[in-house]
Amino acid sequence: MGIVSINKDFGAPKYKQIVSSIEEAISNGIIKKGDRLPSINSIRDKHGVSRDTVLSAFNDLKSRGVVQSVAGKGYFVSSEAIHVKQKVFLLFDELNAFKEDLYSSFLNVLGDNIQVDIFFHHFNYKLFSKLIYDNIGDYSYYVIMPANLKDTYQVIRNLPSDKVCILDQMHQELEGYTAIYQDFENDIFNNLKKGLDLIKKYNRLIFVFSEDKQPPGMLLGFLNFVKQFKFEYEIIDSARNRVPESGEVYIIPDDRNLIRIIKSNKQTKLKLGRDFGIISYNDTMLKEIVEGGITAISTDFNKMGEQLAELVTNKEYVQIKNPNDLIIRKSL
């Protein structure tokens, strides 16, 4: 295989494709400072392009100080400092408050010369698939939050696997990819266990769980917990029209349901954190002060954003479990 490749990217001019394939070879360490580039004529013959096309590519690199030419000898790499402008494809499920932290810490750690484009699939497989197919080859890195969509591997495998990072929810079929994920099953189990003493004040756990939005691991972890510690429990998919009763603890991943419960409790005389409890999911600033503080099981979205930025810049192959913690406040 040669260093240069042309016609991977249909839209780009040929000379730019030559430039970027050489830049890539340098950044991957295939060619190093002092190495000779293939001659102009050899590239012309091998790829069937005009001599001028190769020349304009080399001139581009030369004007930027990446290569130097020596008459009668050839072109040589003179600097490995290529400022490849990176573009990152960031595919979220939906827009919501706690992505603010993730996104802004991601951008802060990334440099200014990296462009990030955001997309949302809204839990719609066809849209998910279209967004990825339409953008194959256009980005230097793909960050994908598959949420609980199934069969995403069928789409994702069309991307270069060294340029993909799976975010938040991990699926078996995607095991081979770089990922920053939450281990929902163990996290909810361990964090409930961590709050066991406080939960024991109550006698009944209500999990507000929607199959469409929440990951299945959450449910499994919850069920493990109630079985192991022999709690009475109930699973409901919405808190609409639900009025809390004494001795109940609500575990609420979705903020709309959180508000429903708190508002409907205004009718009762129950005191939150004494007569009934709430454990929320995904911490946001406002939860620090709502009703004196809402207890939350939450991953550290700032940390997730920072680590993601490091992955994008360093292109390591790793699977990172993002830390998750129980933040105890007055609602429990």
Place this chain on the structure above:
Amino acid sequence: MGIVSINKDFGAPKYKQIVSSIEEAISNGIIKKGDRLPSINSIRDKHGVSRDTVLSAFNDLKSRGVVQSVAGKGYFVSSEAIHVKQKVFLLFDELNAFKEDLYSSFLNVLGDNIQVDIFFHHFNYKLFSKLIYDNIGDYSYYVIMPANLKDTYQVIRNLPSDKVCILDQMHQELEGYTAIYQDFENDIFNNLKKGLDLIKKYNRLIFVFSEDKQPPGMLLGFLNFVKQFKFEYEIIDSARNRVPESGEVYIIPDDRNLIRIIKSNKQTKLKLGRDFGIISYNDTMLKEIVEGGITAISTDFNKMGEQLAELVTNKEYVQIKNPNDLIIRKSL
């Protein structure tokens, strides 16, 4: 046989026949993503139509994201999703909680066959400018939130003015454009006036105003109010290290400062809504329940999203002042 055929359908305009024959070729798999379309001139010669006719057909496909053009090379199929009838370019300032309502009601009213791409300029003029220049001609409608960036007209005037809507903050230089805006100066004045009886319980107004993020009209409206009703006042740019004192009312556009004030008040014995007051800006769900309810001056973001969707589908030329209201809760 060529890909394009004209005069099968005598009723339809020629450019639309070209569009649909290309769509048909894509859906039949005759041309695929990455393939080059016949050149404009070749279609003109082959079918004896004007160059302009072919061009308007290609522009239609381009604005829908089906094809992309590369100057000097040709038109290339970039997406096989031919059911997308419109693509909308949506440029926000930053990602934050209340945009959730705006965005989701916008999408709900828009049909399924309209694709929306979101971008953020982060109050950075160079980024703002680059994002627009990079996407000229690629969308059928441009929704732009200039925030308080200056000289945006220099960039925006390069877009077709009938395909642009200015969102939220209006500037004099952008007066000619379709817009859904807030009249910050009058809204803050009128809403403070509406809450006058409650504000009168206190004797000093503190406005937490940052020039970088908040629109200048807000400050003007506030100053009009304190002058007309002879309130003592103070303007600070951050609530960091600020501890509320008795008799103060805080007007707080930014949620981080809101939280700072509420948290720092835990040190004091002051009761919110009696000893000191808070008026927040931009209502979100959680403000209904924070500290028993935070009073907010807020525009109706759901309404804004709905009206925006109507504008995009009907392409009317209007300037709409989005309704704004004082939502009185216990914090005042």
Place this chain on the structure above:
DNA sequence: TCTAATTTGTGCGTATGTATG
């Protein structure tokens, strides 16, 4: 390095049919 061919991008002028009031 120069010239040429091809292609897109843009602007201007003109003409025709259709819908609207």
Place this chain on the structure above:
DNA sequence: GCATACATACGCACAAATTAG
């Protein structure tokens, strides 16, 4: 019947990008 606006269609000219020889 008349005036106006709009979409459609055509022709021409020139600029800029790409590629080839």
